[in-house]
Amino acid sequence: MTIARYILPGLVFIIVCRAIYKKLPAIDLFVEGINEAITLMKQLFPRLLALIFSVKLLLYSDVFGWIKTGLNTITHEQISGELWPLLLIKPLSGSASLAITEDIFSRFGPDSSLGLIASVMQGATDTTLYIVTVYFGAVGIKHVKTALKVGLMADFIGIMTAVFIAKWFFSL
Amino acid sequence: MIWLVFILLGISSLLFTQQTDVLTMLMIESAKDTAMLSAHLLVLMMFWLGFMKIAEAGDLIQLLTRLMKRPLMWLFSSVDQNSQAFSYIASNICFNMLGLGNAATPFGLKAMQLLKGNNQAMTTLVILNTSGLALYPTNLIALRLAFDSREASVIILPVLITSFITTVSAIILLRVTFNARHKWVKQ
Secondary structure, three states: OOHHHHHHHHHHHHHHHHHHHOOOOHHHHHHHHHHHHHHHHHHHHHHHHHHHHHHHHHHHOOHHHHHHHHHHHHHOOOOOHHHHHHHHHOOOOHHHHHHHHHHHHHHHOOOOHHHHHHHHHHHHOOOHHHHHHHHHHOOOOOOOHHHHHHHHHHHHHHHHHHHHHHHHHOOO | OHHHHHHHHHHHHHHHOOOOOHHHHHHHHHHHHHHHHHHHHHHHHHHHHHHHHHHHHOOHHHHHHHHOHHHHHHHOOOOOOOOOHHHHHHHHHHHHHOOOHHHHHHHHHHHHHHHOOOHHHHHHHHHHHHOOOOOOOHHHHHHHHHOOOOOHHHHHHHHHHHHHHHHHHHHHHHHHHHHHHHHHHHO
16 A cells, blocks of 8 residues: 555645745744643653563563463463464563464464464554553553553453454465 | 663672673673664654644644644643644554554654543553554564565464554553543542
């Protein structure tokens, strides 16, 4: 889809044209926006560092490996063992889940049944923990419980739906 | 709380497997990653919030907000109707639907700042972002193409169905949670 590539530049074009037409003090407004961005970032950085450190520590340790083995024995591999890591890591880390998807693509191919299911999973939900941290971090609010709870529940629903929809849609 | 559990699990596993020397390495690495990510995010925020300010002064944002007013007012019923937050929320949702998550984040953060104190509205916005309703998964299709997929775009429809179901159920869950708490407080 080539239209997508034109959206952002097109938007800037429209904004600039409008600013010239209305004779706006564009630089002053632009600088005002930049200052706001810097203020936001100041509040965000410490929280982001705390989150990234904890996720890195967790991913480095082999906790997910143990969970995977445990789940495989419980579910009798109804959901293929290759998909469990993606399912568990998806809400935690965007880059880690991307790496797993790439791994599945390179080993089984993007058009294999595993590749298709992984694609739908990857596309259907976002990195909940990261988004919750960034968004609430920007306002320095600690009461993230509801958002996190609902977000993770929605992730669970999303991932299960992804598996079922993918199996049904591609009749795997 | 969750953060402490993560650290505890990670640390105990490091102790258990006697890899005590990787801790410093992980610290340095996470600081590096955070700096990279923050730099990226800061650049995006500076430029998009800058352009947004100009667009706002040119009445362009108001146009977009008016178009999306009805669904937004239903979702964010607790926000004052004339609040500036609506324009940022509208921009955030628009960019997200186009699959341009990076451009969407600055507006979402700005909206959060304006919604401060209104827990229900803040949570709704975050949930809309985490459930990831995208009309066109740009990055995913690029990834599939990179691995020589013959039909890279076959996943559009199932992804759309799934993210729609996820978003709807997230909104329902949210409503139920907040309603339950409301009743509980009343009693």
